[in-house]
Amino acid sequence: xxxxxxxxxxxxxxxxxxxxxxxxxxxxxxxxxxxxxxxxxxxxxxxxxxxxxxxxxxxxxxxxxxxxxxxxxxxxxxxxxxxxxxxxxxxxxxxxxxxxxxxxxxxxxxxxxxxxxxxxxxxxxxxxxxxxxxxxxxxxxxxxxxxxxxxxxxxxxxxxxxxxxxxxxxxxxxxxxxxxxxxxxxxxxxxxxxxxxxxxxxxxxxxxxxxxxxxxxxxxxxxxxxxxxxxxxxxxxxxxxxxxxxxxxxxxxxxxxxxxxxxxxxxxxxxxxxxxxxxx
Numbered sequence: 001x002x003x004x005x006x007x008x009x010x011x012x013x014x015x016x017x018x019x020x021x022x023x024x025x026x027x028x029x030x031x032x033x034x035x036x037x038x039x040x041x042x043x044x045x046x047x048x049x050x051x052x053x054x055x056x057x058x059x060x061x062x063x064x065x066x067x068x069x070x071x072x073x074x075x076x077x078x079x080x081x082x083x084x085x086x087x088x089x090x091x092x093x094x095x096x097x098x099x100x101x102x103x104x105x106x107x108x109x110x111x112x113x114x115x116x117x118x119x120x121x122x123x124x125x126x127x128x129x130x131x132x133x134x135x136x137x138x139x140x141x142x143x144x145x146x147x148x149x150x151x152x153x154x155x156x157x158x159x160x161x162x163x164x165x166x167x168x169x170x171x172x173x174x175x176x177x178x179x180x181x182x183x184x185x186x187x188x189x190x191x192x193x194x195x196x197x198x199x200x201x202x203x204x205x206x207x208x209x210x211x212x213x214x215x216x217x218x219x220x221x222x223x224x225x226x227x228x229x230x231x232x233x234x235x236x237x238x239x240x241x242x243x244x245x246x247x248x249x250x251x252x253x254x255x256x257x258x259x260x261x262x263x264x265x266x267x268x269x270x271x272x273x274x275x276x277x278x279x280x
Contacts, residue, residue: 036060037268038246040218047258058248058265067223067243071095098222098245100233101178101204101263104171106140106216106249142252145216169244171219176211176234178204186266198269206261207232215253220246220265 038058045051140146154172184192186199193199202220210232225242227233246265255261 036270039266040248041264041266043262044253044255045260045262046256052253054250054253056248056250058246060246067095067097067245071097095223096225096228096242098183098202098220099179099228100221100225100242101180101202101265102171102174102219102221103176103206103211103215103261104174104217104219105213106145106172140216142214142216145249145251147249168241169247170241171217171247173217174235174238175213176206176232177221177225178206178210178233179228179231180204181231190266198271199266201264201266203262203264205263206255208258208260211261212255212257215255216251217247217249218263219244219248 038060040054040056040058042054043051044053154170180202182201182203184201185195185197186201187193187197188199190199190201221242221244223243224240225233226240227237230237246267
């Protein structure tokens, strides 16, 4: 039996095959991201010297692959951005790697009232509307918040003041972020390495008046975070969120205006142990 496909039939088959290829590539990409291991070690230091600790794994988000791609091609930060390199020549400034740790309150929102020494609820109606549109939980159980996903907390919607960030994943309710003060490579036994390895550890400390409130989420950001020259960026000062790399939710952890919060974030990228590929 002989038959011929018309142009529409060929297009449909091509679209079907292309769709399968895209799906396969997506699953391969997600398998790679799932293989990257992240661990968070946090310590809350109270004014009286008491400490509270938290040690949890984390989720590498889907957007991380985009930041990796941008780093691989050495994409420019902005069309006109330049800096003086070590030879004194103008060079295009490249997209940055992981640079900031963001902390958020999730939902319900809380803030610390320094006058009364109590936590007070905020309305957050605009964010509730966004969560509703995106099909996300609008109320969080303080002792059992929604789980962390590869999509991050939520995505920015049309009409947001930071329009350039539309569709980028962010925290549900970020209140501030801190630039990492120490970044180092580790050996397989987690000792500090003098040379690059597949394990990195990033550290920062939030001061007493930074990220005050009932914390329930955190995330790593890199790429085009602005203003980059600030060590601490309150959400009201944010100009560009950048690309989310990791995301994690956790049961509520109260930070007062007399507490300090130290965080170490360790990331292990698996070494490629695939068998040799035969030559064509």
